[in-house]
Amino acid sequence: MQIHKYDTVIVGAGGAGMRAAIESTKRSRTAVLTKLYPTRSHTGAAQGGMAAALANVEEDNWEWHTFDTIKGGDYLVDQDAAEILAKEAIDAVLDLEKMGLPFGRTPEGKIDQRRFGGHSRNHGEAPVRRACYSGDRTGHMILQTLYQNCVKEGVEFFNEFYVLDQLVVEENGVKKSAGVVAYELATGEIHVFQAKSVIYASGGTGKFFKVTSNAHTLTGDGQAACYRRGLPLEDMEFFQFHPTGIWRMGILLTEGARGEGGILRNKDGERFMEKYAPVMKDLASRDVVSRSIYTEIREGRGCGPEGDHVYLDLTHLPPEQLDAKLPDITEFARTYLGIEPYTDPIPIQPTAHYAMGGIPTNVEGEVLADNTTVVPGLYAAGEVACVSVHGANRLGTNSLLDINVFGRRSGIAAAEYSAKNDFVELPENPAQLVEEQVERLRNSTGTERVAALRLELQECMDANVMVFRTEQTIKTAVDKIAELRARYLDVSIQDKGKRFNTDLLEAIELGNLLDLAEVMATSALARKESRGGHYREDYPNRDDVNFMRHTMAYREVADDGTESIRLDYKPVVTTRYQPMERKY
Template identity: 65%
Template sequence: RTGHMILQTLYQNCVKHGVNFFNEFYALDLVMTEVDGVKRVSGVVAYDLSTGDIHVFQGKSVVFATGGFGKIFKTTSNAHTLTGDGVGIIWRKGLPLEDMEFYQFHPTGLAGLGILLTEGARGEGAILRNASGERFMERYAPTIKDLAPRDIVARSMVQEVLDGRGAGPNKDYVYLDCTHLGEDVLENKLPDITEFARTYLGVDPVTEPVPVYPTAHYAMGGIPTNNDAEVLADNDTVVPGLYAAGECACVSVHGANRLGTNSLLDINVFGKRAGNNAVTYAKSTEFIDLPANPAQGVIGMLDELRASDGTENVAAIRKDLQDTMDMNAQVFRTEETLTKATEVIAGLRERYKNVAVHDRGKRFNTDLLEAVELGFLLDLAEVLVACALNRKESRGGHMRDDYPDRDDATYLKHTMAYLAGDPHSSVATDHIRLDWKPVRLGTYEPKARKY
């Protein structure tokens, strides 16, 4: 509950200081103006869900803190709204994305739902077991067993299912056994686990094991930034006035493999830096004139979607996208599965051109908003798969079954993805250009993990 308490405290302090919130406003475009040959931030375009109106906010500096994009996967701990709009906006503006192939899958999501059970349970002594009750982590990480890093535990769980040792009628999950911890520990130290398991699965962790399976949890890649939270237009060039922090950003605190609680470090340390630096920048510069009709692109997109008489269904396309990402680009990846995902996404992009929005109204038109969000999901899924195909090794959250070893000689570097060519092309290679950025090593050199 740590993150939740931080969220409440931050919000309460915002209220105390008179911060103005625009609730139900969805940013759909970043406004940039070219000054002396350099593109600078001049504002954002937002859609007011409650009225259907479009608003242009002029700003000297803009901070993106829009979260992740877990909804490209079917099984995820992310909320329904985490569709990566912020990251997608940056992508569509022609700015790069970094390390998109590195996605963390948390081991203990409620089976079939993805709702997260904290790894604090394993910290207290909970044990992962397969259908026969075997403590299988003893085979994969003999020394630290259930306390191995998240990516290793997640892959071990999936391997058990693939090898036919999964539990349940479809043999598609394993068990988190907390029964030996006792009611006092579960009720007082791990109340969320008992509440979630009882509410969503009808299982009581005090007396029976809980069905769990890895769930898409955290995007380690995203909008490239430096240590001052400034967004980068390439490996080193800063976009004046533009900042990003939290899961949407990639300052590379996590490298290729996020550790537990790192996201809180990410948003607090770099959120503060982004805020402070955005204020300093705003005080040092004047407003930049907005371009003519800055909202024209957003208005045109919404009008086109709202007026569409297409035959394709938003939810059906989204389901097919999530199914193929779970099947082909999740914990284990190969050339074959990633190529399959690329082909499926290309077909879904074609179908998206013929999508139908049945609600033609303006107020609280969630049908229209979900159609917009689907476009961002397709973009980001395509970039993730392209980056994963390009990295022919296994590192952290990126596991290639066909290239199981880490290759520092070739791949100790960051992936940089750029939008090039026609973004509406159904062929990824026509509009995604991949490049590399060197890794800046610190005190600790990367070494192979052995457990």
């Protein structure tokens, strides 16, 4: 075991982690621990754009953007945080441009902007061009630009280091962060990083679904590490299903395709979104569009022999426009489906895309131990976190924005905290939990296999807690997850070695997914209303009287070792917008 000491440790090197690292490296001795080489992070898969009311192409302002974000999140958004997001968006985009990001340009040479779902002029009058973009690889360009600037700033990376434990120490009843424990993939060695401040920027949890736009590596490691140490997870029942994933594969086809004029059609060729969202049509918010697609499918208007998908139609758009604005997604259709998007519509279905919930933080990125108490020295930003700027449903282009605004904020805040505070003493045997976990898996002779359990989990989640949920389906999921968690104790791996043991890491990742799936299903069961991405057929309406509040899930361990989940609730911060019925 090796022990390292850094002022600031950042867990994850996607957009949020690298944006934080650029700030904290200037201000404090910083290490970035990342399970992937930074440029492999899933920020790079984001396509359509990053929202900011630059008003480069038409009238716009940050107040409209704030409103759209809150309405998009079905009023579960903390309004103070949404205001910061929308205000700081403008500088966040300009900062990236100055760092070198090659945005698309207007004829005058300014940053060009396009339409995106849920972003509107004057509180819902009509779609507005607010998304700054770089073709349909905006996330790729953000990831590359941030990595380039990390190289420029000399950011220190520990590549292929998996953070498996968060060290939390209680001093006088106050939970404090002492550092993290990481597993080095290349050698199997365990490293303890003592740090004055730690920032989680480790991304989402989408791999507990089968049809998902998420990478294989998005297994909620950061959420799980904090949760296991008694820290809460907020709003985990809210997961976004992106309307346009490639049929059965789940690969993302950007909403920008509809922003450029693409249309969703059922088997009769009907533009069905006109029925569900008369003003915004195909550019309604993602939860609305995904439900509309499944309603079409369930009512027998789905396409294909099994009627199990609908079409994204781009055939009326000029090939030059597709080549210039949507080159990557049209290539995906050619590569994976053998379809030519110039002439043929693309079969799509909703795909599990984004966790609105996560580690609760305030607007400085400080992690909360309960509704109000901050964990000194602990921060989170990006998809791993819940600020909450996305509420019950995130608007497209607001995640690339979130990682930049709150990545920057948490990088500054964590480094400033490191400058003013001393190290927290490490607990005795800091690596104990990880060592035991690794040894148990390496030595297990159990009969359960990781891949089989993971597939059962994914199929259960797809079938029971996806776009439509009921008490019965969620209970089915809760029971199945409990069964899988029990069987997980009997999991064994074949690779017993130390060198690049991805067999071992997949087993650990499955443990994380199981813990988080349980939190998600349990939170969803208790929320007896429909709001944003959480749609309960048995409670189809939003219930502001009982559920205008954030879910806070805590892991509890009884004296006899039995684990359970305790749910609590946190009020939503409301400033200037009273909840209204949400129509597009």
